[in-house]
Amino acid sequence: MEYNFPVTRTTNPKPRPEDETKLGFARYFTDHMFCMDWDEGIGWHDGRVVPHAPLLIEPASCVLHYAQMMFEGMKAYRTADGEIQIFRPDMNIKRMARTNERMCIPELPGEILLAGIKAVIKEDIDWVPTAPGTALYIRPFIFGDEVSFSVLPAKHYRFLIILSPTGSYYAANDGGLHCTRIYVQDKYIRAAKGGTGYAKVGGNYGGGMRASQDAMKYDCKDVLWLDAAEHKYVEEIGTSNAFFRINDEVITAPLDSGTILPGITRDSVIQLLRRWGVKISERKLSIDEITKASEDGTLQEIFASGTAAVISPIGTLNYNGKDYLVADGKVGPVAQKLYDNLYGMQTGKIEDYMGWVYKLGLKA
Ligand code: COI
Numbered sequence: 001m002e003y004n005f006p007v008t009r010t011t012n013p014k015p016r017p018e019d020e021t022k023l024g025f026a027r028y029f030t031d032h033m034f035c036m037d038w039d040e041g042i043g044w045h046d047g048r049v050v051p052h053a054p055l056l057i058e059p060a061s062c063v064l065h066y067a068q069m070m071f072e073g074m075k076a077y078r079t080a081d082g083e084i085q086i087f088r089p090d091m092n093i094k095r096m097a098r099t100n101e102r103m104c105i106p107e108l109p110g111e112i113l114l115a116g117i118k119a120v121i122k123e124d125i126d127w128v129p130t131a132p133g134t135a136l137y138i139r140p141f142i143f144g145d146e147v148s149f150s151v152l153p154a155k156h157y158r159f160l161i162i163l164s165p166t167g168s169y170y171a172a173n174d175g176g177l178h179c180t181r182i183y184v185q186d187k188y189i190r191a192a193k194g195g196t197g198y199a200k201v202g203g204n205y206g207g208g209m210r211a212s213q214d215a216m217k218y219d220c221k222d223v224l225w226l227d228a229a230e231h232k233y234v235e236e237i238g239t240s241n242a243f244f245r246i247n248d249e250v251i252t253a254p255l256d257s258g259t260i261l262p263g264i265t266r267d268s269v270i271q272l273l274r275r276w277g278v279k280i281s282e283r284k285l286s287i288d289e290i291t292k293a294s295e296d297g298t299l300q301e302i303f304a305s306g307t308a309a310v311i312s313p314i315g316t317l318n319y320n321g322k323d324y325l326v327a328d329g330k331v332g333p334v335a336q337k338l339y340d341n342l343y344g345m346q347t348g349k350i351e352d353y354m355g356w357v358y359k360l361g362l363k364a
Pocket of ligand 1: 072073074205238240307308
């Protein structure tokens with residue numbers, strides 16, 4: 001279906017960030033956003049591109065009280081010849097459907113997500129950054145805004161897409177990889193079986209902030225979560241999935257518990273490692289196995305994977321008051337190769353030999 005969303009251009013364009021090498025993560029937002037509404041009996045309607053501006057929201061809206069919402073994270077890249085492309089949007093569409101089902105949010109057809117992204121990026125195309133390590137972060141989200149205190153799914157929803165020119169989530173935005181310190185959290189938990197761990201919902205992150213704040217006290221950038229039942233097996237990192245290379249086996253937590261966010265970068269890492277003949281296992285891995293490997297010298301690499309994090313190597317784990325060094329604390333070869341290949345394909349610097357890139361048909 002062809003969508004022709006009406007556009008209201010801003011009359012007050014913002015100054016562009018002065019230095020693309022100092023963007024940070026989601027500190028700047030573009031001039032426009034996409035909005036659409038859902039009403040019972042009508043479905044999704046009135047898609048439109050409007051100036052990025054604060055929303056008017058009734059204080060009794062259910063999302064502000066019961067957090068019925070979902071979001072996605074994607075990125076757009078500009079190739080050397082000005083083509084704008086995104087990465088594996090079919091995976092975001094599938095994950096969005098699973099999240100919406102879990103949260104009783106009406107299904108959003110994937111073609112609307114893609115058409116909305118294209119419509120809003122078309123207006124803000126000159127905001128897509130080009131400095132090494134940068135991208136235009138795309139944040140689609142849906143929330144229920146029915147005025148109701150009943151703990152029941154809303155009868156009215158809003159869907160928005162906002163855009164932010166962005167550098168790396170954790171480290172210096174210089175296009176290079178740098179190691180991060182991570183705090184192993186064994187008091188609080190992120191997700192339990194039957195909960196919303198596999199869904200992309202704000203509550204998973206809001207509930208993790210206590211732990212992230214504690215991690216900062218130990219000079220750590222984020223938290224490595226352990227399983228809810230035994231506080232023994234590694235699950236994921238605050239913003240991303242986690243990979244461990246021990247004795248030439250790369251290990252990541254399996255998805256079958258329903259507590260792990262099925263990251264698109266996670267899936268891409270697994271596929272690339274299989275293609276390269278690297279041993280990759282989706283299996284339970286205990287924190288004790290990791291600390292032992294650090295001590296006996298077999299812990300070769302740890303890295304985080306995610307849309308925001310891309311591939312972020314981890315140089316030190318802080319657990320139970322002790323620092324565990326990952327190899328020599330420097331960026332490992334597997335993390336570096338993954339980063340170079342993923343970001344290379346995304347930005348068109350290397351051939352998309354996995355067929356993962358989706359061109360928006362827009363040229364800057
Ligand atoms: C993303 O990687 O897109 C995310 O949603 C992580 C975010 C919580 C920073």
